[in-house]
Amino acid sequence: MLLRLRVSLPDRPGGLGQVARALGALGADILQVTVLERETGRAVDDFTVSWPGTATPASVREKLSAVPGMRVEGVWPTREVPGSAPDYDLLLHVATEPARGLATMVDALPSLCGGDWALALADGVVRHASPAAPPAFGLEELPLRAASHVAGEHRLMVLPVASTAMHVVVARSEGPPFHRAELERASRIVEVVSRMAARFEPVAD
Known part of the structure; x- marks a missing residue:
């Protein structure tokens, strides 16, 4: 299923890589990343991911919230087609x-x-x-x-x-x-x- 994730994390080198590794370890495939904010020492990014199986927004939030320094601000189904215009x-x-x-x-x-x-x-x-x-x-x-x-x-x-x-x-x-x-x-x-x-x-x- 396609999900959109909004996460807040410390704005420092390697931050996006940390999210990518966490998502990869959970079996998710990142299709698109949108940078929303880079302020006050934190970054807010939207990830569009293909998630295997029957993951629910609640279960995805629970798994990602365990990553140190990461705050999950939202997880919801999406109909967007990554790479389209x-x-x-x-x-x-x-x-x-x-x-x-x-x-x-x-x-x-x-x-x-x-x-x-x-x-x-x-x-x-x-x-x-x-x-x-x-x-x-x-x-x-x-x-x-x-x-x-x-x-x-x-x-x-x-x-x-x-x-x-x-x-x-x-x-x-x-x-x-x-x-x-x-x-x-x-x-x-x-x-x-x-x-x-x-x-x-x-x-x-």
């Missing part, structure tokens, strides 16, 4: 059919961001929702800038669409809250797609 695939689809740009983006964001579902919300109404998203959704306060929230069992990423009253929400039920690096990436995707789509909005008579 989903950002570019999304932009190509939007360029081909820009009038559906926002809907195409909402459908793609869960896979792009390691989420379960996404939706576009405006004036309290769901304008478009990906599969598995709820038909109705609301937040007490919508941020002016991209923000990460935890609401009940869901980790949320809330992304305002510039020059509109719309917000895009991405959610996942497993794993850690969305990291600021994830917020920045998703914000840029929303900005680019919304600008492309806006150029093809019908003009009122």
Whole structure:
């Protein structure tokens, strides 16, 4: 099975090798590594791994937590395909059919961001929702800038669409809250797609 692991470890030479050895000893195959943070003497990295058998996120966390100096911040199933370029695939689809740009983006964001579902919300109404998203959704306060929230069992990423009253929400039920690096990436995707789509909005008579 494919899993995504988020680990925090001392930022020093050999740190990534230590994680790789630990994963190899447990039988996991590292498919992709994403560096999220290098601050305050620690590193935060996401690993996409192929894990043999029927490992559960809880059992993976337990095994890795035994490595000295390592903190496991999250383990969750993923649908991402390591080595692919989903950002570019999304932009190509939007360029081909820009009038559906926002809907195409909402459908793609869960896979792009390691989420379960996404939706576009405006004036309290769901304008478009990906599969598995709820038909109705609301937040007490919508941020002016991209923000990460935890609401009940869901980790949320809330992304305002510039020059509109719309917000895009991405959610996942497993794993850690969305990291600021994830917020920045998703914000840029929303900005680019919304600008492309806006150029093809019908003009009122």
